Amino acid sequence: MSELFRTIVNAVGALAIPAVLLLFLGWAALKRVKVYEVFVEGAREGFPVALRIIPYLTAMLVAIGIFRASGAMDILVSLLAPVTSWIGMPPEALPMAIMRPLSGSASLGIMTELMKAHGPDSFIGILASTMYGSSETTFYVLAVYFGAAGIKNTRHAVPAGIIADVAGMLAALWIVRIIVK
Amino acid sequence: MLNYIWIGLIVIGILTAVGVDLRNEAADTYRNGSSLEAAFLPERAPGPLHAALEGVVIIPAGVFAGHYGLTQRAGQVRQESSLSSDGGTITLSIDESSPDLWREMARAATARDRLLGSVTSVRWGPDGTTALIRFTLEPIRFVRLRAVTQAAFDYAGTAVTIAIGLIGIMALWLGVMKVAEEAGVLKIVARVLAPVMRRLFPDVPADHPAASAMIMNIAANMLGLSNAATPLGLKAMEELNKLSPKAGTATNAMCTFLAINTGGLILIPATALAVRAAAGSANPGIIIGTSIIGALCATIAGVLAAKILEKLPRFRKSLEADHE
Numbered sequence: 001m002s003e004l005f006r007t008i009v010n011a012v013g014a015l016a017i018p019a020v021l022l023l024f025l026g027w028a029a030l031k032r033v034k035v036y037e038v039f040v041e042g043a044r045e046g047f048p049v050a051l052r053i054i055p056y057l058t059a060m061l062v063a064i065g066i067f068r069a070s071g072a073m074d075i076l077v078s079l080l081a082p083v084t085s086w087i088g089m090p091p092e093a094l095p096m097a098i099m100r101p102l103s104g105s106a107s108l109g110i111m112t113e114l115m116k117a118h119g120p121d122s123f124i125g126i127l128a129s130t131m132y133g134s135s136e137t138t139f140y141v142l143a144v145y146f147g148a149a150g151i152k153n154t155r156h157a158v159p160a161g162i163i164a165d166v167a168g169m170l171a172a173l174w175i176v177r178i179i180v181k
Numbered sequence: 182m183l184n185y186i187w188i189g190l191i192v193i194g195i196l197t198a199v200g201v202d203l204r205n206e207a208a209d210t211y212r213n214g215s216s217l218e219a220a221f222l223p224e225r226a227p228g229p230l231h232a233a234l235e236g237v238v239i240i241p242a243g244v245f246a247g248h249y250g251l252t253q254r255a256g257q258v259r260q261e262s263s264l265s266s267d268g269g270t271i272t273l274s275i276d277e278s279s280p281d282l283w284r285e286m287a288r289a290a291t292a293r294d295r296l297l298g299s300v301t302s303v304r305w306g307p308d309g310t311t312a313l314i315r316f317t318l319e320p321i322r323f324v325r326l327r328a329v330t331q332a333a334f335d336y337a338g339t340a341v342t343i344a345i346g347l348i349g350i351m352a353l354w355l356g357v358m359k360v361a362e363e364a365g366v367l368k369i370v371a372r373v374l375a376p377v378m379r380r381l382f383p384d385v386p387a388d389h390p391a392a393s394a395m396i397m398n399i400a401a402n403m404l405g406l407s408n409a410a411t412p413l414g415l416k417a418m419e420e421l422n423k424l425s426p427k428a429g430t431a432t433n434a435m436c437t438f439l440a441i442n443t444g445g446l447i448l449i450p451a452t453a454l455a456v457r458a459a460a461g462s463a464n465p466g467i468i469i470g471t472s473i474i475g476a477l478c479a480t481i482a483g484v485l486a487a488k489i490l491e492k493l494p495r496f497r498k499s500l501e502a503d504h505e
Contacts (some may be wrong), residue, residue: 017409041356044383046353157487159486171474
């Protein structure tokens with residue numbers, strides 16, 4: 001079942017981009033749009049958008065980098081561990097839950113380490129990979145997306161994003177406990 | 182809120198670094214100034230020529246742990262190193278196989294991948310193939326503060342690398358989207374999902390380019406096509422910005438869109454699957470179902486939170502145009 005689903009999604013994934021390119025550009029050509037000229041016109045916007053996100057991304061990544069390098073996470077984990085073990089989250093998985101919204105590369109490293117230490121099919125291994133797979137790097141997305149639109153006042157986007165992350169981590173814990181135990 | 186989180190990360194990071202460094206200084210974690218005894222095995226027997234000797238420094242596990250007061254004992258230390266020709270300096274070439282503590286120390290040392298030690302005594306064995314040496318490593322201080330400084334500079338560079346890397350795919354997708362817009366394809370895409378979009382983004386007209394860009398971004402995200410998803414998402418944000426009453430401030434639609442994106446709904450968590458397979462999992466695919474459920478909960482919670490929070494007076498007020 002899961003194997004069939006995977007094959008189908010992989011096939012759709014492989015076909016999606018060529019299909020979209022063929023459909024959109026082909027349709028436009030049939031409608032007598034000057035495809036090359038219009039494409040170049042639109043593509044010109046790529047450079048300023050990429051440049052616009054640099055200050056936002058620099059601010060975000062430097063703050064996250066300082067936090068990571070300082071080892072503050074170890075302290076945060078020891079503070080939070082009593083609370084999270086009360087809801088049944090193993091303390092080993094806590095760094096994953098904290099790092100996932102902050103840094104994609106750090107949480108990838110944590111997931112790999114946990115799998116090496118506990119085995120990929122252990123409770124912690126499955127929990128860590130579910131946590132990684134069921135969430136996005138919230139603060140990176142915030143910086144890049146709002147950067148492109150030049151948004152400085154993010155209003156309720158940050159609390160909503162954090163609520164989504166917490167919900168995702170709790171849901172991952174809940175579903176993995178049902179499946180593994 | 183982002184202001185507080187941002188300054189929080191920086192202040193907590195720097196204060197922790199200062200605290201850890203002070204604690205290490207007080208506990209003398211790096212045993213600055215005290216000497217360590219080790220066996221030195223040169224690769225070749227010392228010849229008459231006065232040249233530096235390449236070889237291996239060997240310290241029994243117990244001696245190493247005892248010297249640094251470590252509770253956890255790793256194996257015997259075998260460290261690539263070189264002894265200067267006058268026998269006065271030993272250079273340890275720190276790499277992946279070196280003890281964790283030495284690797285940590287090397288990051289704050291003068292040369293980032295080497296530790297220098299001054300040798301106080303060398304006693305060659307009778308056959309000249311091993312020597313017993315006593316050496317003192319260079320003093321190591323402010324390990325965390327140096328790491329924090331390095332991280333700040335490294336990540337500033339990373340930000341530019343990421344942004345520059347986006348230019349090409351950004352240009353590709355913005356070009357394709359422009360063509361699709363001219364041909365009216367985007368309107369068709371938007372019309373199909375108009376009932377859903379109207380509910381999620383009541384402020385966005387169904388046939389606006391923002392609507393179709395958001396639909397395509399979400400579709401690309403679900404298929405795991407991040408090279409297409411990010412440019413489409415940025416295009417959507419730009420279009421949403423054109424509908425904004427106040428420059429520089431996020432609209433309700435932007436926050437809802439961001440909540441969907443940070444929920445991270447994806448049909449195949451390809452990276453996690455690859456890591457599981459590489460780690461020798463008997464059933465890597467077990468996480469597909471759990472990840473979809475996790476991400477679905479995250480997305481629903483995020484959208485609901487965005488919808489409720491946007492009604493709060495403090496967030497409503499911040500969107501009102503200044504002249505009102």
